[in-house]
Amino acid sequence: MTAKNSLAQNRRVLITTPFPTPDEVAAELGIPPKRVAELRQMIAEIRAEDASRARGRSPAKRQPAKPAKKK
Amino acid sequence: MAFTKTRHSGFINIPYAKRYEPIYLAFIAGIAGHGLVPSAAVHDPSSRYQLDRIYDLIAGSQFSFHDLSWMSLDRKSPRTPRLNMAFELGLAVAIARAAGSTHEWFVFDTVPYRLDKALSDLGGIRPRIHDFTPEGVLRALMNALARQEHRPTLAELLEIYREVEKGARRIKRTYSNDLFDTRPFKELTFAAIEAAYRFITSLSKS
Numbered sequence: 001m002t003a004k005n006s007l008a009q010n011r012r013v014l015i016t017t018p019f020p021t022p023d024e025v026a027a028e029l030g031i032p033p034k035r036v037a038e039l040r041q042m043i044a045e046i047r048a049e050d051a052s053r054a055r056g057r058s059p060a061k062r063q064p065a066k067p068a069k070k071k
Numbered sequence: 072m073a074f075t076k077t078r079h080s081g082f083i084n085i086p087y088a089k090r091y092e093p094i095y096l097a098f099i100a101g102i103a104g105h106g107l108v109p110s111a112a113v114h115d116p117s118s119r120y121q122l123d124r125i126y127d128l129i130a131g132s133q134f135s136f137h138d139l140s141w142m143s144l145d146r147k148s149p150r151t152p153r154l155n156m157a158f159e160l161g162l163a164v165a166i167a168r169a170a171g172s173t174h175e176w177f178v179f180d181t182v183p184y185r186l187d188k189a190l191s192d193l194g195g196i197r198p199r200i201h202d203f204t205p206e207g208v209l210r211a212l213m214n215a216l217a218r219q220e221h222r223p224t225l226a227e228l229l230e231i232y233r234e235v236e237k238g239a240r241r242i243k244r245t246y247s248n249d250l251f252d253t254r255p256f257k258e259l260t261f262a263a264i265e266a267a268y269r270f271i272t273s274l275s276k277s
Contacts, residue, residue, distance in 0.1 A: 010196065010197050012214065012215060012216065012217050013134070013175055013215065013216060013217070014217050014218070014219055015079070015105055015106055015107065015216060015217065015218045015219065016218075016219045017079040017106065017133075018079075018106070019106040019218075019220070019221050019267070019274060020079055020106065020108055020264060021264075021268075022261060022264045022265045022268060025108055025260065025261055025264045026261055028108060029108075029257040029260060029261065030257070031257055031258065031261055035258075036261070039258055039261055039262065039265075040265070042238065042241055043234070043238065043262060043265055043266075046234065046237045046238065046241070047234075050237075
């Protein structure tokens with residue numbers, strides 16, 4: 001028995017396999033196409049909410065600061 | 072012994088407990104963000120023996136990630152430690168050492184040098200330490216994994232995590248309060264890969 005696997009534990013491994021696509025992953029996990037579409041819709045809604053929240057915070061939407069009152 | 076390997080999958084071995092949910096989501100996000108398909112022995116209503124199922128899942132994965140940070144007794148009577156994580160690590164070590172195997176395993180903890188005492192059989196193995204935060208887990212994963220192409224940054228992994236976490240909240244609101252179930256796990260994995268394609272700059276341009 002070699003110590004190969006123990007030594008590997010202490011270093012960083014390099015992944016050379018291609019990055020799987022979402023469609024490949026959905027097929028591998030057995031997620032039906034209809035549910036994939038629903039999940040994509042859910043993700044789109046989350047992103048839209050994020051974008052809307054971010055716009056609400058953008059400086060362009062802020063009210064201009066009121067001029068200081070003269071004493 | 073021959074193993075059928077799905078070259079790009081990573082088995083997650085963590086406690087299935089409420090307080091570990093952010094850690095679980097971070098492992099899903101971090102593993103997917105490195106171009107691996109997460110797998111886990113989540114609750115499965117099938118009639119297969121749990122041990123057979125876990126063995127096949129680990130043997131079918133190129134990598135396994137074992138978080139041994141739960142070292143206390145649980146609250147349910149009779150109060151017991153959780154031994155599953157250490158047991159599954161033992162399975163992974165045996166699988167990795169079988170002839171022809173290329174399986175690689177990684178150990179994670181939250182306390183440096185604690186495993187030297189708790190699991191001295193691992194002497195000489197340096198666990199990846201995280202601080203029980205999602206960012207800590209992602210940093211620890213980056214310390215274990217690297218990609219030749221489409222290498223994610225910490226900021227990109229955090230974006231993937233945030234999207235997975237929002238997906239988890241939706242799942243809880245709509246159909247399952249248990250994220251450690253088969254369907255939520257699969258759907259969170261899908262969401263993580265989708266997020267990787269959006270947030271990892273080189274992937275979103277490809």
